[in-house]
Amino acid sequence: MHIVFFGDQHLESLGGAQVSMRLQRRYLERAGHTVTVVAPAMPLRQAQGPKGQGPKGQRPKGQGPKGQGSKGQGPKAADAGYLDLPSVPITVDREYSMSWPGRRTDRFLDRAFAHRPPVDLVHVQADFWGAFIGHRFAHRHGIPVVHTMHNRVDVGMAAVTPLHKPVLAVLNLWRRAAMRGIGSPVGGSDGWAFLRGIAQGSSAVTAPSGHFARRLEQHGVFDPVDVVWNGIDDELLAQTLATETPARAHAPRRPRFVWLGRMSPEKRLLPFLQAVVESRVDAEIEVIGGGGQLRAAEKIARGHDGIRFAGRLPYAETLARIAAADAVVQTSIGFETQGMTPFEAATLGTPTVVSDPDIAGELRGGLWEVPDASVTALTETLQRAASDIVAGRAPTPDPDVAAAFRQSSRTAAMIEVYERVLAQR
Numbered sequence: 001m002h003i004v005f006f007g008d009q010h011l012e013s014l015g016g017a018q019v020s021m022r023l024q025r026r027y028l029e030r031a032g033h034t035v036t037v038v039a040p041a042m043p044l045r046q047a048q049g050p051k052g053q054g055p056k057g058q059r060p061k062g063q064g065p066k067g068q069g070s071k072g073q074g075p076k077a078a079d080a081g082y083l084d085l086p087s088v089p090i091t092v093d094r095e096y097s098m099s100w101p102g103r104r105t106d107r108f109l110d111r112a113f114a115h116r117p118p119v120d121l122v123h124v125q126a127d128f129w130g131a132f133i134g135h136r137f138a139h140r141h142g143i144p145v146v147h148t149m150h151n152r153v154d155v156g157m158a159a160v161t162p163l164h165k166p167v168l169a170v171l172n173l174w175r176r177a178a179m180r181g182i183g184s185p186v187g188g189s190d191g192w193a194f195l196r197g198i199a200q201g202s203s204a205v206t207a208p209s210g211h212f213a214r215r216l217e218q219h220g221v222f223d224p225v226d227v228v229w230n231g232i233d234d235e236l237l238a239q240t241l242a243t244e245t246p247a248r249a250h251a252p253r254r255p256r257f258v259w260l261g262r263m264s265p266e267k268r269l270l271p272f273l274q275a276v277v278e279s280r281v282d283a284e285i286e287v288i289g290g291g292g293q294l295r296a297a298e299k300i301a302r303g304h305d306g307i308r309f310a311g312r313l314p315y316a317e318t319l320a321r322i323a324a325a326d327a328v329v330q331t332s333i334g335f336e337t338q339g340m341t342p343f344e345a346a347t348l349g350t351p352t353v354v355s356d357p358d359i360a361g362e363l364r365g366g367l368w369e370v371p372d373a374s375v376t377a378l379t380e381t382l383q384r385a386a387s388d389i390v391a392g393r394a395p396t397p398d399p400d401v402a403a404a405f406r407q408s409s410r411t412a413a414m415i416e417v418y419e420r421v422l423a424q425r
Contacts, residue, residue, distance in 0.1 A: 005037045014095060016150075043088075099129055144422065205221065257382070260288035284308070346398065353368045355373070366401075368385045369381075
């Protein structure tokens with residue numbers, strides 16, 4: 001098959017969706033398929049030269065998903081699998097950009113694909129301009145679409161601006177204009193109306209978790225929604241497991257907890273640190289990541305002698321820290337469409353303190369569940385987890401979850417969706 005991915009951002013930019021799409025592409029190509037990735041050109045790469053590299057060929061240091069770096073994936077030179085759209089930068093650091101969905105972009109795409117093999121299927125993995133452009137392309141050429149929903153648009157907007165309602169209303173107006181004539185008209189001005197609108201014209205919709213799939217179905221976005229988790233690279237997993245000795249096998253010491261993520265309000269780092277200080281838990285706390293709340297976090301951390309800030313780390317190193325920890329701490333609630341960290345931890349044999357009940361239900365085991373969103377509840381759960389770790393009775397992650405999280409199995413599941421859609425034509 002020739003599959004075309006459409007994304008909002010270039011795959012060599014920093015972000016969880018980009019990392020997942022790079023991994024999907026690699027495993028699909030290993031399975032014998034051709035993948036073309038359509039996304040806005042990355043101004044940062046253009047400014048740095050054809051390879052998008054800094055001094056001595058090194059990827060500029062930056063923050064990836066959950067506060068990580070580039071996850072060991074430096075930009076490739078002249079990658080024929082990338083079809084870069086004309087774009088304009090939308091951030092000061094020129095890491096991110098956008099392409100305008102309109103006739104000029106349509107013509108650019110059509111000319112570019114005239115010199116590529118026929119397209120069998122479009123896989124939209126975007127929420128904004130990438131989704132509009134991808135659906136317009138598929139609609140013009142009569143190509144079936146699989147759409148993966150990565151984003152709780154309503155929650156995400158509410159987390160970054162108090163004006164989220166008018167912003168969503170404007171996004172819905174833009175969506176209706178950009179996707180006019182595709183599928184059935186969709187009214188409404190909230191986040192769910194937006195997702196219902198960008199699902200129009202899709203032959204299948206997938207979600208990276210069961211709980212997000214259920215919400216999409218309940219709000220009329222699509223039904224049924226296929227659940228295909230984002231996965232972890234089989235090879236990197238094997239390497240980490242082969243080189244790291246789990247902390248649980250070490251000599252007795254203070255329990256070691258790891259929190260990782262973007263330091264922003266929806267991730268709830270500050271309540272976690274408040275809980276650590278209030279609990280007076282005798283443990284080492286490692287915080288991996290960066291963001292706008294770093295100073296506030298450091299101020300709270302002065303109240304506990306075991307808190308250490310590791311900063312932003314490459315993905316392989318982050319996995320090694322997870323494998324070496326006694327427990328990972330997950331604190332966001334209602335924000336994650338999957339919540340990768342607890343699944344990465346389960347795959348590495350590390351249990352998790354889980355605040356989000358949806359993630360706890362999907363993880364199925366190997367966890368301490370925080371009963372509510374209060375700092376008090378998190379405090380008590382941390383104390384219980386530390387006590388269990390010291391006593392040698394920490395819960396064990398579900399081995400079925402660990403096996404199902406490998407990218408090889410996730411690619412096989414997505415290929416089944418592709419083949420079903422093509423068989424229905």
